[in-house]
Amino acid sequence: MARKIGSRYTVHQVIGRGSAGTVWLGEGPDGPVAVKLLREDLAADQVLVGRFVQERAALTGLDHPHVVGVHDMVVDGSDLALVMDLVQGSDLRTRLERDGVLSPLLAASVIADVADGLAAAHAAGIVHRDVKPENVLLDLAAPPGPGGAPRAKLTDFGIARLVDAPRRTRATRIIGTPDYLAPEIIEGLEPRAAVDIYATATVLYELLTGATPFGGGHTGAVLRRHVTENVPPVEGMPDGLWRIISECLAKAPASRLRAAELAARLRALLPELAGLGPLAVPEQRTAAEEVPTPGEAVYAEADAPAGGAHRRRRGPAVALVPGPQPDSTRDTHTSLRRPSAQELASYAEESRAQRERPAAGHRRTRAQMIRRRRTLAVLIAVVLLLAGAAAAWTAFAAEPPGKPAETVHAPWHPRL
Known part of the structure; x- marks a missing residue:
């Protein structure tokens, strides 16, 4: 069923879902568009709406071949x-899971496109903050790049920054996807352009190996590894690509390449990568087949496809919070489901029951307070009595030892 968005746009069907909302196929004055409808709780946040309006000019003004353009913002x-632009193709995550790891040439070409888009955004003062395969679209309608590589477009610029309003952020809450977070974000520093370079290098590593360099296991362990561990060498990776990845995954933001440098370095390397096949990636074993050696923690993605298309990290690492089951946060960033009518009815019934419970709970609490006050009064009286008895005994025990006995009797008491 068609739905109006503002006065100029009509949406027809959902074509994608994400943590911030749903993407609809729509129609505007100039033809087909993609409309990203943010969640209702975000739309109800007046601070967020204000930021949304303030950022309109910056986001709609970002025009680049490797960026999904934002035509309009509707409140x-x-x-x-x-x-946004309607891109005919899939996202990079879908491609990775469907076909497995990419050849070095294809991976480098795709990431060079992403770096070009980032360079334009950074020049305009915009930091993406959430670069990951889900936010890279492959435009199958555009002429292919070197080696037949699909052209890449980076999408969702500014979404993480818009949603991360100051009053919505707590010291214990980190905005972003754990596998791609730069160390300075984890340490609480202000995200700048270098965080996008770190995330982009993580995506490049994942396209080549099927796994993120620091991912796997409990979220706390992932964050710790970003800050404390260095990325291990990968057997068979071309030296030029390895040097680029190592530089971009440097812990110090100032040591990383800039977006334009990253794009130029990757494109200069393309002739050397021609003809190289994908890296040999060990096949994903099931959880029952994984037998860790002493001191080794095993991390496996429960929903990873066969063949290692999204192989998780194995190796000597200790999760901050131990647990028998692997912990994956990827679904929280890519899945959004509308509740059914039965679920909505059950939610309403539960809400009504919760509203009826407080009155009874209040009566019980008042009765308990009265009983507690009475108990406290009795305890205070007992304590005072014991204190008086203790004081009397102390005074009696303090009499000088050699004092005549007469002094302890009243004058009228007869002597024995």
Whole structure:
């Protein structure tokens, strides 16, 4: 069923879902568009709406062949939406899971496109903050790049920054996807352009190996490894690619390449990568087949496809919070499901029951307070009595030892 978004756009069907909302196929005055409709709780946040309006000029002004353009922003009642280019193709995550790791040539070409898009954004003062395969779209309608590589477009610029309003952020909450977070974000520093370079290098590593360099296991362990561990060498990776990845994954932001440098270095390397096949990636074993040696923690993605298309990290690492089951946060960033009518009815019933419970709970609490006050009064009286008895005994025990006995009797008491 068609739905109006503002006065200029009509959406027809959902074509994608994410942690911030749903992407709809829509129609505007100039033809087909993609409309990203943000979640209702975000639309109800007045601080976020204000930031949304303030960022409109910056985001709609970002025009680059490797960036999914934002045509318009709509604030209409409960609707908060971005109207974007409609890209005919899939995202990089879908490609990775469907076909497995990419050859060095294809991976370098795709990431060079991403770096070009980042260079334009950084020049405009915009930091993406959430570069990951889900946010890289492959435009199958555009002429292919070197070696037949699909052209890449980076999407969702500014979403993480818009949603991360100051009053919504706590010291214990980190905005972003754990596998791609730069160390300075984890340490609480202000995210700058270098965080996008770190995340982009992580994506390049994943395209080549099927795994992120520091991912796997409990989120706390992933964050710790970003800060404390160095990326291990990968057997068979071309030296030029390895040097680029190592530089971009440097712990110090100032040591990383800039986006334009990253794009230029990768493109200069393309002739050397021609004809090289994908790296040999060990096949993903099931959890039952994984037998860790002493001191080794094993991390496996429960929903990883066969053949290692999204192989998780294995190696000597200790999770901060031990647990028998692997912990994956990827679904929280890529899945969004509308509740059914039965679920909505059950939610309403539960909400009604919760509203009826507080009164009874209040009566019980008041009765308990009365009983507690009475108990406390008795205890205070007992304590005072014991204190008086103790004081009397102390005074009696303090009499000088050689004092005549008469002094302890009243004058009228007869002598024995």
